[in-house]
């Protein structure tokens with residue numbers, strides 16, 4: 254079965270459990286309750302996807318796991334099922350499973366699926382860590398879903414005990430291990446110090462360097478790969494559209510819309526400024542436009558996600574904030590209005606369509622400057638590897654000396670300077686492009702999740718560890 258489903262297992266020393274034939278087998282093999290199986294059927298999960306067939310038995314057997322499978326291939330259920338099955342029923346005394354995700358939206362989405370699956374099934378209590386829930390009593394919760402920064406601050410204030418955690422899952426693991434998050438991840442991994450903890454890392458992409466880092470927090474994991482490493486889902490048809498210069502992009506977009514495009518659609522820009530500008534340009538075109546970026550308040554972001562999910566908005570203009578993990582049913586097309594900064598970013602952005610085996614489409618705009626920066630070749634290679642036709646010149650085009658995109662020291666993607674969307678045709682982009690040096694800097698948080706609320710008054714008392722020490726003294 255592994256060969257047929259393009260699954261590869263490494264590091265198991267011949268001890269990898271057999272893949273599942275079907276969900277029913279979970280009852281015989283792992284005593285999965287009938288109600289959970291029923292709930293899955295109700296949710297239309299009839300047959301396991303390849304990653305679920307193999308990852309669920311690995312996690313149920315207690316092995317640590319590094320799982321890499323394409324976008325939209327069902328990784329969420331692959332880590333939620335073993336947790337729900339293994340934790341059984343509600344217990345007080347501290348969280349026994351912890352899910353980490355890089356964005357609030359993704360954490361919220363996983364928490365939502367967890368609630369749907371476990372409601373009325375096991376009595377397990379889960380909590381999504383947000384500003385509003387940060388003061389909760391986590392000793393009464395079985396499963397915590399969080400972003401790393403928020404959790405690290407709770408740990409620093411001694412407001413959560415992770416020593417009972419038996420399952421630690423890092424979703425979109427490569428993003429979590431990017432510079433900026435490493436310190437928080439280290440703190441969380443160190444706090445999950447139960448000797449029986451099982452750690453699992455999931456993503457659609459795992460660059461080799463990041464894999465080394467990821468392995469440093471695990472003990473002899475099994476490495477499971479489904480499909481080709483670092484490739485796009487093969488249900489997405491992909492094409493690039495040449496727009497000349499920045500000014501040509503709006504024209505190209507309106508042309509595509511005029512030709513008829515089926516909603517829902519997601520359009521990615523490289524920055525919140527450009528997302529806002531594009532939304533303004535398209536308002537009045539008769540489209541139902543949504544907009545989401547990291548500068549918005551939590552409630553606004555939530556509202557935008559909900560409206561898009563319910564079909565109230567047809568076109569969601571977004572930054573890379575929405576590129577990871579978000580699952581909107583039936584997104585027909587993803588448009589990369591601004592060229593993605595890396596193949597990883599490309600794979601995740603376009604992976605918002607073509608999910609759960611459905612067909613999807615991705616259109617990527619490029620300008621002469623994108624080609625000069627040498628950005629085309631890596632993306633063209635991803636397209637070719639997933640079976641799309643790509644012109645030969647793109648696969649060989651390495652950009653122009655002196656104009657190539659520079660790599661930042663911290664490994665993060667650097668956004669190139671782009672002329673504004675409303676620049677007149679034929680105008681000199683250098684005149685219109687904002688000068689980086691002169692651009693007014695607004696004070697920015699290191700990353701979005703650092704917006705931690707001040708400690709509620711009731712926390713200002715003794716920390717748990719201080720209380721413990723005092724008790725021990727007595």
Ligand SMILES: Nc1ncnc2c1ncn2[C@@H]1O[C@H](COP(=O)(O)OP(=O)(O)OP(=O)(O)O)[C@@H](O)[C@H]1O
Nearest residue numbers: 298300301302324325326327328329457578580609
């Ligand atoms: N066994 C199944 N049968 C049918 N649909 C499924 C099954 N498992 C998951 N799905 C559906 O597939 C879609 C994608 O699942 P999920 O969000 O878990 O993908 P993913 O692999 O985590 O993607 P990404 O890499 O983008 O985060 C969801 O809509 C989910 O409901």
